[in-house]
Amino acid sequence: MKATIYDVAKEAGVSIATVSLVINGKGKISKERREEIRGIMMRMGYKPSMIASALTGKKTYALGLLVPDISNPFFAEIARAVEDEGQRHGYSVFICSTDNKDEKVGHYAALLQQKNVDGVIIGTGIRELSVLDPLLHGGVPIAFLAREFRSVEVPSVVVDDYAGGAAAAEHLIALGHRRLAVLAEQDSISSSRERVRGFKQALEAVGITLDPALVLSSAIKESKASALALMRGEHPPTGIFCCNDLLAIGALQAAKEMGIRIPHDCSIIGFDDTVLASVTDPPLTTIAQPIEQMGQIAVQLLVRKIGRPGERPERIVLRPELSIRQSSMAPQTEIS
Amino acid sequence: MKATIYDVAKEAGVSIATVSLVINGKGKISKERREEIRGIMMRMGYKPSMIASALTGKKTYALGLLVPDISNPFFAEIARAVEDEGQRHGYSVFICSTDNKDEKVGHYAALLQQKNVDGVIIGTGIRELSVLDPLLHGGVPIAFLAREFRSVEVPSVVVDDYAGGAAAAEHLIALGHRRLAVLAEQDSISSSRERVRGFKQALEAVGITLDPALVLSSAIKESKASALALMRGEHPPTGIFCCNDLLAIGALQAAKEMGIRIPHDCSIIGFDDTVLASVTDPPLTTIAQPIEQMGQIAVQLLVRKIGRPGERPERIVLRPELSIRQSSMAPQTEIS
DNA sequence: CTGAAAGCGCTTACAG
DNA sequence: CTGAAAGCGCTTACAG
Numbered sequence: 001m002k003a004t005i006y007d008v009a010k011e012a013g014v015s016i017a018t019v020s021l022v023i024n025g026k027g028k029i030s031k032e033r034r035e036e037i038r039g040i041m042m043r044m045g046y047k048p049s050m051i052a053s054a055l056t057g058k059k060t061y062a063l064g065l066l067v068p069d070i071s072n073p074f075f076a077e078i079a080r081a082v083e084d085e086g087q088r089h090g091y092s093v094f095i096c097s098t099d100n101k102d103e104k105v106g107h108y109a110a111l112l113q114q115k116n117v118d119g120v121i122i123g124t125g126i127r128e129l130s131v132l133d134p135l136l137h138g139g140v141p142i143a144f145l146a147r148e149f150r151s152v153e154v155p156s157v158v159v160d161d162y163a164g165g166a167a168a169a170e171h172l173i174a175l176g177h178r179r180l181a182v183l184a185e186q187d188s189i190s191s192s193r194e195r196v197r198g199f200k201q202a203l204e205a206v207g208i209t210l211d212p213a214l215v216l217s218s219a220i221k222e223s224k225a226s227a228l229a230l231m232r233g234e235h236p237p238t239g240i241f242c243c244n245d246l247l248a249i250g251a252l253q254a255a256k257e258m259g260i261r262i263p264h265d266c267s268i269i270g271f272d273d274t275v276l277a278s279v280t281d282p283p284l285t286t287i288a289q290p291i292e293q294m295g296q297i298a299v300q301l302l303v304r305k306i307g308r309p310g311e312r313p314e315r316i317v318l319r320p321e322l323s324i325r326q327s328s329m330a331p332q333t334e335i336s
Numbered sequence: 337m338k339a340t341i342y343d344v345a346k347e348a349g350v351s352i353a354t355v356s357l358v359i360n361g362k363g364k365i366s367k368e369r370r371e372e373i374r375g376i377m378m379r380m381g382y383k384p385s386m387i388a389s390a391l392t393g394k395k396t397y398a399l400g401l402l403v404p405d406i407s408n409p410f411f412a413e414i415a416r417a418v419e420d421e422g423q424r425h426g427y428s429v430f431i432c433s434t435d436n437k438d439e440k441v442g443h444y445a446a447l448l449q450q451k452n453v454d455g456v457i458i459g460t461g462i463r464e465l466s467v468l469d470p471l472l473h474g475g476v477p478i479a480f481l482a483r484e485f486r487s488v489e490v491p492s493v494v495v496d497d498y499a500g501g502a503a504a505a506e507h508l509i510a511l512g513h514r515r516l517a518v519l520a521e522q523d524s525i526s527s528s529r530e531r532v533r534g535f536k537q538a539l540e541a542v543g544i545t546l547d548p549a550l551v552l553s554s555a556i557k558e559s560k561a562s563a564l565a566l567m568r569g570e571h572p573p574t575g576i577f578c579c580n581d582l583l584a585i586g587a588l589q590a591a592k593e594m595g596i597r598i599p600h601d602c603s604i605i606g607f608d609d610t611v612l613a614s615v616t617d618p619p620l621t622t623i624a625q626p627i628e629q630m631g632q633i634a635v636q637l638l639v640r641k642i643g644r645p646g647e648r649p650e651r652i653v654l655r656p657e658l659s660i661r662q663s664s665m666a667p668q669t670e671i672s
Numbered sequence: 673c674t675g676a677a678a679g680c681g682c683t684t685a686c687a688g
Numbered sequence: 689c690t691g692a693a694a695g696c697g698c699t700t701a702c703a704g
Contacts, residue, residue, distance in 0.1 A: 002474055004681055015691045020683060028689055045473065047450045051387045051396065052681035055696050060387065062430075062451070070419065073611070076412035083406065083431055092430045092447065094398070095419055111428065114383045115398070137381065138338055249615050275409070279585050281617030340697055351675045356699060364673055388697035391680050 003046040011044065012037050023048055054116060063302065064112040064120035066096045066105060072220070072246060073274040074291065075123065078145065081295025082121060089303045091118065098124045100186060106131035113138035119302045121145050125189035141309060143302040146294060147190055148315075155301035155313040157294050161191045164287040164320035165198025165241070168269045171285070171322055172239045173206055176330045177267065181214035181230045181237035183223065183247045192217075192243045195271060199241050211235075223250025224257075231258055231266070238331040239267040245276045248284055252327070267328035271320075282326035290318050339382040347380065348373050359384055390452060399427045399638065400448040400456040404436045408556070408582060409610040410627065411459065414481065417631025418457060425639045427454065434460045436522060442467035449474035455638045457481050461525035477645060479638040482630060483526055484651075491637035491649040493630050497527045500623040500656035501534025501577070504605045507621070507658055508575045509542055512666045513603060517550035517566045517573035519559065519583045528553075528579045531607060535577050547571075559586025560593075567594055567602070574667040575603040581612045584620055588663070603664035607656075619661035626654050 005023075009016040014037065022029055022037045029037075040046075054060040065082050067075040079095060086093050094117065096108040105126055112120055113134045120135060123145035129152065135142055136152075144156035172180060182199060185192035200210045214237055218226035223242075227250050230240060242248035248270030255262050262268055262282060270277055273288035297316055305313065341359075345352040350373065358365055358373045365373075376382075390396040401418050403411040415431060422429050430453065432444040441462055448456055449470045456471055459481035465488065471478055480492035508516060518535060521528035536546045550573055554562035559578075563586050566576060578584035584606030591598050598604055598618060606613055609624030633652055641649065 006681080016682080017684085017692080018690060021690085024683080026684095030689065033689085045470075047446060047470075049391075049452060049681055050450050051390050051452050052696095053683070054387050055385075055391055055681080055698085056683045057696070058683075069416065070406070071409075071413045071416035073407075073409055073412065076409065076415075077407045079412075079431060080405065080407035080433060083433055092432075092451065094428045095415060095431050096428075097416060097419055110383060114386045115428065116385060116387050134381075134383075252615070276612070276615060279588070279612060279617070280615045281619070283617070342697080352698080353676080353700085354674060357674085360699080362700095366673065369673085385697055388680095389699070391682085391697080392699045393680070394699075 003044045005046075005048065008037065008040050008044055008046050012040050059118045059306075060116045061091050062115065062117045063091045063093045063299070064096055064108065064117045065093050066098055066108055066120060066122045066124045068100045068124050069097045070095050071097075073276055074244065074246075074272045074289075077274060077291045078123060078295045081292045082299055085296040085299040089299065091299070091303075100125045100188065102127050102131045106134070110134040113140050119143070119306050121298050121302055123147055123298075125186065127188040141302060141305040143298050143305060145298040146289075149190070153313050155305050155315070157297040157301065157316045157318065158191070159289045159294065159318045159320045161194035161320070162198035162201075164271060164289075165195035165200075166202035167198075167320065167322045168195075168241045168271070168287055169199045169202035171324070171328065172241070172267060172269065173203070173208070175239075175267065175328060177239040178208055178331075179214075179235060179237045179239075180208070180210060181240045182210065182216070183226055183230065183240055183242040183251060184215060184217045185243050185247070186217055186219065195241075195243050218247060218250075220244075220246050220250070223247045224254045227251035227254035228258065231255065231260060237266065239269070239328070241269050243271050245270040245272045245274050245284060245286060248286065248327075249276060249280060252280055252284075263327050263329040264332050267331070269328055273323050277323070277325065280327070285325045285328040286323050288321045288323040290320075293318060339380045341382075341384065344373065344376050344380055344382050348376050395454045395642075396452045397427050398451065398453045399429045399635070400432055400444065400453050401429050402432045402434055402441060402444060402456065402458045402460045404460050405433045406431050407433075409612055410580065410582075410608045410625075413610060413627045414459060414631045417628045418481075418635055421632040421635040425635065427635070427639075436461045436524065438463050438467045442470070446470040449476050455479070455642050457634050457638055459483055459634075461522065463524045477638060477641040479634050479641060481634040482625075485526070489649050491641050491651070493633040493637065493652045493654065494527070495625045495630065495654045495656045497530035497656070498534035498537075500607060500625075501531035501536075502538035503534075503656065503658045504531075504577045504607070504623055505535045505538035507660070507664065508577070508603060508605065509539070509544070511575075511603065511664060513575040514544055515550075515571060515573045515575075516544070516546060517576045518546065518552070519562055519566065519576060519578040519587060520551060520553045521579050521583070522553055522555065531577075531579050554583060554586075556580075556582050556586070559583045560589045563587035563590035564594065567591065567596060573602065575605070575664070577605050579607050581606040581608045581610050581620060581622055584622065584663070585612060585616060588616055588620075599663050599665040600668050603667070605664055609659050613659070613661065616663070618663050621661045621664040622659050624657045624659040626656075629654060
């Protein structure tokens with residue numbers, strides 16, 4: 001039913017080798033023949049099968065994108081940037097949501113290598129690096145996006161998470177806050193660890209120590225409950241740094257439930273600057289990541305790696321930026 | 337470098353045919369041989385190449401998902417549901433953002449058929465159905481999701497958009513509104529047209545006619561500007577029905593810019609009930625779609641179609657539901 | 673119960 | 689400038 005290279009060869013009265021050459025613009029085919037064969041392909045609606053050509057040494061022009069959850073706006077925006085930049089280089093992308101579970105990462109790693117993808121972008125947290133073995137041993141190029149593992153030499157784009165955490169702290173300090181809390185992601189997520197570290201260091205730089213009891217790791221579904229725990233303590237914080245916008249939203253909801261006014265009673269800072277940040281009540285002060293740029297660079301690095309596997313992998317660090325909205329202000333109430 | 341079926345055959349001292357049989361659990365292989373070969377595959381880390389097996393008549397186990405924009409939270413949530421349900425049936429999914437442009441739809445249609453995907457879920461607006469020809473003629477099964485074209489017999493899941501639009505109108509009417517406006521999507525989007533039609537009919541049912549000047553189609557990027565146009569008219573509406581949550585957010589922003597208080601001065605209703613609706617200021621009254629269910633059903637229908645191409649395609653209609661939050665209330669101000 | 677052979681739709685040297 | 693042939697990694701009848 002679908003035309004194959006044999007059909008167009010027969011129609012053109014040439015061998016399939018010749019047709020293959022014109023498809024790939026190789027060899028020296030007379031101009032007329034070339035034009036004629038092109039015309040026949042058009043007329044027959046012939047498109048070479050990518051799986052057949054992939055089997056004969058060419059690429060599959062497919063990429064995998066591993067993220068914790070495509071429905072999380074941050075990763076959805078990343079995915080769009082990756083998709084667009086991928087298209088620009090001729091690649092399609094498979095979405096792979098891992099829920100930050102090694103088990104799912106491993107599953108997708110095996111699957112993607114079985115599917116012979118040309119490369120995979122890894123933007124998900126991983127505990128045990130060995131779950132990537134199917135990719136690493138299978139010779140599938142990878143690039144890290146917004147996550148990284150210094151132990152392995154792989155191209156990566158990250159935002160300076162440490163600096164971002166520090167910027168959040170400095171903003172809060174400048175506003176006059178002293179008693180601060182942190183809502184972090186799981187510990188397996190390197191970016192989250194760095195943000196907390198930067199936040200903590202910046203506090204210590206001005207002589208404030210972060211109360212360990214006020215640093216909570218939380219899954220996104222439990223962000224509200226975690227924030228409630230933070231706010232219900234004996235000495236509630238006057239400001240909370242949340243390691244992503246979604247966690248910040250949980251904090252916002254917790255505050256609303258407890259009748260705590262944001263930012264009057266407590267300041268909240270997020271991280272990411274997704275669409276969400278501009279629509280919350282109140283709009284969220286957050287540390288903005290250059291999302292589109294990160295996605296673009298990730299595919300550029302990966303594509304380069306695919307092209308020249310031997311080259312030394314690059315590591316690109318982008319600067320996050322404080323975006324001030326209405327969820328932060330100077331502390332108003334004196335909390336005993 | 338990667339092990340092939342030949343490597344394991346040699347290692348096991350059998351023919352590749354035998355190995356193939358144990359891979360596929362076919363034929364009658366003695367239990368010991370089967371176990372032994374399984375062990376060897378494990379040890380060598382052998383996984384059959386999906387592209388090779390796809391070339392020999394089997395499926396590629398890849399699906400395409402066409403949506404307007406994966407970074408739009410509604411479609412991101414759809415994508416997650418499609419990905420998960422796809423995995424459950426053994427399929428991976430390619431993301432394809434079309435920006436509702438026929439040109440991109442056509443591009444992806446051709447690309448997906450070249451990649452030999454087993455099926456495509458279409459959740460994007462299309463003006464000229466012929467852009468799907470590469471799929472239709474290529475014999476690639478498709479299913480419509482949240483969009484549809486009655487002219488072609490294809491399995492589809494939709495929400496009763498007409499009823500949803502009517503529900504929005506009824507809510508507003510019950511609240512006491514009489515002068516209403518609509519912020520719609522582009523006309524090529526069937527779901528949007530239906531929502532507007534339902535809204536309008538419900539108004540007419542109680543003797544209110546919708547002023548055509550107060551019905552605007554708007555791209556998402558221009559939603560704020562369009563809402564401003566609506567609100568700046570001589571007789572501004574006391575309520576605006578927006579055909580999706582993102583448009584409603586544009587309206588919220590326009591109101592804020594003009595100093596119009598929501599819901600006191602104007603009620604706003606969205607459609608979709610994505611995460612966004614619960615975090616806006618104020619939280620959005622909206623018509624909720626069963627997003628996860630829609631994604632699941634779409635792949636179930638598609639998978640069924642792939643399995644039994646001859647069967648009569650099903651059409652599943654789900655009910656949307658009014659979700660009341662704080663962006664709607666009885667009209668307060670008397671606007672001349 | 674298992675192997676030899678053809679074939680899927682291409683690409684790539686190698687001849688001529 | 690163009691064709692015959694081998695090969696990519698599998699699957700599937702067909703023999704035996």
